[in-house]
Amino acid sequence: MKSGMRFLGLAIAVVVLGALSGVLYWSNHRKPSPDASVVNANAAPVILNDSPAAITTLTIKPKSEPAVTLVKAGADNWQITEPKAIAADQDSVTQLLGYISPLKAERVVADNVSNLGAFGLAQPAVELEITEKNHAAQKLLIGDDTPTGDSAYAMVEGDPRVFTMLSYDKTGLNKGLESLRDKRLMNLTLDKIHQIDLTHGGESLEFLHKGSDWQIEKPGPYRADPMAAGTLADTLSTTQMNLNQPTGEAADAAFARGSLVATVDVMGPAGKQTLEVKKDKDNYYAQSSYAQGIYQVDASLATELTKKLEDFRDKSVFDFRYNDPNEVDLQMEGQKPGGAAQSWDLARNGEDWWRAGKKMDADSCESLVSALRSLTATKFQPSGFTTPEITATVKSNGGARVEKVSIAKSGSQYLAKRDNEPTIYVLDASAVEGLEKAANGIHAAPAAKR
Numbered sequence: 001m002k003s004g005m006r007f008l009g010l011a012i013a014v015v016v017l018g019a020l021s022g023v024l025y026w027s028n029h030r031k032p033s034p035d036a037s038v039v040n041a042n043a044a045p046v047i048l049n050d051s052p053a054a055i056t057t058l059t060i061k062p063k064s065e066p067a068v069t070l071v072k073a074g075a076d077n078w079q080i081t082e083p084k085a086i087a088a089d090q091d092s093v094t095q096l097l098g099y100i101s102p103l104k105a106e107r108v109v110a111d112n113v114s115n116l117g118a119f120g121l122a123q124p125a126v127e128l129e130i131t132e133k134n135h136a137a138q139k140l141l142i143g144d145d146t147p148t149g150d151s152a153y154a155m156v157e158g159d160p161r162v163f164t165m166l167s168y169d170k171t172g173l174n175k176g177l178e179s180l181r182d183k184r185l186m187n188l189t190l191d192k193i194h195q196i197d198l199t200h201g202g203e204s205l206e207f208l209h210k211g212s213d214w215q216i217e218k219p220g221p222y223r224a225d226p227m228a229a230g231t232l233a234d235t236l237s238t239t240q241m242n243l244n245q246p247t248g249e250a251a252d253a254a255f256a257r258g259s260l261v262a263t264v265d266v267m268g269p270a271g272k273q274t275l276e277v278k279k280d281k282d283n284y285y286a287q288s289s290y291a292q293g294i295y296q297v298d299a300s301l302a303t304e305l306t307k308k309l310e311d312f313r314d315k316s317v318f319d320f321r322y323n324d325p326n327e328v329d330l331q332m333e334g335q336k337p338g339g340a341a342q343s344w345d346l347a348r349n350g351e352d353w354w355r356a357g358k359k360m361d362a363d364s365c366e367s368l369v370s371a372l373r374s375l376t377a378t379k380f381q382p383s384g385f386t387t388p389e390i391t392a393t394v395k396s397n398g399g400a401r402v403e404k405v406s407i408a409k410s411g412s413q414y415l416a417k418r419d420n421e422p423t424i425y426v427l428d429a430s431a432v433e434g435l436e437k438a439a440n441g442i443h444a445a446p447a448a449k450r
Contacts, residue, residue, distance in 0.1 A: 046104055062175075100173070119144060186239070190238075200263070251293070277302055328369065377426055384410055414428075
């Protein structure tokens with residue numbers, strides 16, 4: 001009887017164990033319902049999740065600096081209205097907004113705090129007041145750093161919870177006027193500048209931007225060196241005020257007693273902007289029609305604005321530069337008295353060069369192209385060109401650009417003149433001799449092996 005009872009108990013235990021195993025297997029392997037709410041206890045809580053596109057006003061109040069109020073004036077245009085009305089640095093504002101969309105906490109350190117002073121939140125290190133269209137303003141308070149130093153305490157006014165947030169985020173949000181203002185002296189981007197009028201030392205230069213090229217209109221017209229003119233335009237579009245140096249009355253006084261370095265007018269779609277630069281002792285100061293006030297600027301700006309006409313003129317004889325020419329027609333008078341004239345009429349087809357239907361050695365043709373490309377003026381002169389000894393016509397850009405250059409010997413040097421241009425380029429004799437050598441070195445391509 002006892003044996004039967006033990007067997008019955010064992011059987012019941014086996015059944016119960018099997019049932020529990022089945023429940024455990026079902027629990028571990030069943031998929032949750034799509035409607036089920038799954039909470040991850042380790043997920044970082046979100047302090048703020050405002051949409052940058054919806055924010056209309058943002059006020060930052062650093063503890064030791066005046067509050068800065070930013071107001072959206074257009075889709076991608078922010079203006080500073082307080083503590084004074086000035087332009088905002090749009091990139092800096094965009095970066096700032098990125099910190100609050102969303103702003104994640106590391107953890108919640110307290111659910112219902114009455115003593116804000118314990119976390120530095122009674123007198124926050126920085127406050128942010130954020131207003132979205134058709135919504136009440138939110139105020140973020142950021143307090144002391146945590147004992148470990150890699151986090152800071154934060155809370156949203158009206159929410160009893162205190163969070164910790166990364167110190168990196170605190171630094172990113174703790175921005176004052178100097179960080180958020182537009183520090184450019186002109187707000188024209190490089191691609192929008194179409195004219196520059198530069199005056200310094202009694203010299204006046206006018207640059208026109210035509211397509212992708214620059215031209216010196218006055219005192220020219222002259223071809224402008226694209227690198228030199230482009231650097232001038234880039235300097236004007238990117239130069240910034242030095243806010244680490246004295247501003248206000250000290251800068252005003254230095255500008256008033258300083259000597260004039262240069263004045264420049266820059267024209268773009270929105271009209272003209274003017275910049276005036278003066279030097280006082282070893283420092284340079286600028287006044288701009290775009291940015292209110294007088295500001296110290298780097299000496300490199302003065303260096304750029306005091307370059308001479310010769311610094312901006314294009315000294316390259318040909319414009320095709322590093323574009324592959326389509327055709328080269330070179331005419332050369334006899335190099336010795338009574339010698340016969342020579343001519344080379346070369347056409348490019350892909351990587352191959354042809355002359356009178358005959359394939360030419362590509363390397364020898366490229367040597368001639370390189371010699372033409374490297375013809376560069378050592379200086380310019382107004383007159384003195386005589387009978388040409390060399391005439392070179394180069395077609396590039398699919399034949400859209402045609403450049404004809406004549407070269408004449410003058411004493412120990414050579415003079416070059418572009419067709420329909422008054423400028424005379426003085427060339428080093430070795431450059432022309434190199435051209436002649438390259439021309440005489442052109443030969444047919446080796447016959448293909450059968």
